[in-house]
Amino acid sequence: MSSFLQETLAGHTAIALPYCLQSGASVQVMDEGVIRFEPQDGVKHTFDVVISCGIHGNETAPVELVEQLIEQICAGAIKVRARVLFIFGNVAALRLGQRFVEEDMNRLFSRTPDVDDGVEKRRAAMLEMHVMRFFQAGGENRPRFHYDLHTAIHGSLIEKFAIYPLPKANKPFSATEIARLSLAGVDTVLLQSTTSSTFSFFTSRQCDAASFTVELGSARPFGHNQGIDLSKMAAYLQGLIQGELPMPELVPAHVKIFRVSREIPKKSHDFQFAIDGKTDNFTPLPVGMVLAVDQGEEFVVTEADARIIFPNPDVPPGQRAGLIIVPAHQLSS
Ligand SMILES: O=C(O)CCC(=O)N[C@@H](CCC(=O)O)C(=O)O
Numbered sequence: 001m002s003s004f005l006q007e008t009l010a011g012h013t014a015i016a017l018p019y020c021l022q023s024g025a026s027v028q029v030m031d032e033g034v035i036r037f038e039p040q041d042g043v044k045h046t047f048d049v050v051i052s053c054g055i056h057g058n059e060t061a062p063v064e065l066v067e068q069l070i071e072q073i074c075a076g077a078i079k080v081r082a083r084v085l086f087i088f089g090n091v092a093a094l095r096l097g098q099r100f101v102e103e104d105m106n107r108l109f110s111r112t113p114d115v116d117d118g119v120e121k122r123r124a125a126m127l128e129m130h131v132m133r134f135f136q137a138g139g140e141n142r143p144r145f146h147y148d149l150h151t152a153i154h155g156s157l158i159e160k161f162a163i164y165p166l167p168k169a170n171k172p173f174s175a176t177e178i179a180r181l182s183l184a185g186v187d188t189v190l191l192q193s194t195t196s197s198t199f200s201f202f203t204s205r206q207c208d209a210a211s212f213t214v215e216l217g218s219a220r221p222f223g224h225n226q227g228i229d230l231s232k233m234a235a236y237l238q239g240l241i242q243g244e245l246p247m248p249e250l251v252p253a254h255v256k257i258f259r260v261s262r263e264i265p266k267k268s269h270d271f272q273f274a275i276d277g278k279t280d281n282f283t284p285l286p287v288g289m290v291l292a293v294d295q296g297e298e299f300v301v302t303e304a305d306a307r308i309i310f311p312n313p314d315v316p317p318g319q320r321a322g323l324i325i326v327p328a329h330q331l332s333s
């Protein structure tokens with residue numbers, strides 16, 4: 001039988017009322033690539049989870065993982081004991097196997113919609129509505145989680161890592177959340193204290209969720225992800241869906257924590273990196289290095305122990321061409 005992902009990619013979305021699976025759980029297709037599962041009536045549940053993937057259409061390993069989770073729920077192999085919303089983010093780009101169709105969707109959240117909005121802007125606004133409604137329907141004062149699963153364009157000295165947007169109302173970064181990620185096989189976390197136009201920042205600020213962008217390896221086409229071991233992430237997410245919420249209190253000693261020091265701005269088409277644009281994530285940068293030049297203005301590394309993340313000189317002017325990170329010595333911003 002065809003999976004929800006396959007049906008979605010084929011354009012066969014049937015938005016309908018909720019119905020009951022054989023297991024008793026409820027399922028509802030909310031939109032193209034958006035499906036919600038809720039526990040059977042009478043089953044106690046205490047938290048709500050959004051699991052998104054495919055915000056970039058060429059990042060297929062997490063999409064395959066989410067497809068499997070949905071299939072396991074539908075087959076009754078995973079019992080639903082939490083409310084869960086799964087999202088295949090940029091369906092049009094997934095069909096093309098491209099990062100985006102018109103614009104990078106992960107730069108389009110938390111903006112005011114406009115009548116001239118193109119495909120990704122409209123989809124980002126629609127996803128904002130779905131996650132807001134999903135969390136509101138679960139009620140306040142219960143834990144909310146959002147894992148936005150990605151893979152990286154280039155190689156990385158550390159394969160799996162997460163970007164952790166500063167929680168709402170300047171709540172501190174949480175050791176428990178970082179320790180939970182470690183259980184999912186993600187042992188490196190980048191604390192980001194500044195505002196951002198990403199999906200995880202949106203759910204963190206607007207929905208008060210514990211939200212993360214999670215990088216799980218390199219971006220490859222569908223069917224070519226055998227090199228990426230997602231077994232710990234799969235087990236962690238299966239546990240969450242089954243209502244198992246681990247409560248570790250301390251960050252394990254082996255976990256590496258960085259903080260985002262600065263974005264590398266691309267201001268104009270003159271922007272040029274002094275490094276190879278395909279440099280691996282986490283490559284160290286020496287103090288004093290001229291990292292980029294834009295219209296004659298030098299971007300100099302001033303931070304000790306700096307490393308680069310997501311170098312990309314090909315973004316449009318106005319977007320970030322990468323991030324500078326430094327080791328974080330404490331969890332406060
Ligand atoms: O490898 C790359 O350059 C990009 C991989 C990717 O899509 N990363 C996300 C990170 C989002 C964040 O900063 O939270 C992105 O660039 O959107």
Ligand SMILES: [Zn+2]
Pocket residue numbers: 055056059150151
């Ligand atoms: Zn991505």
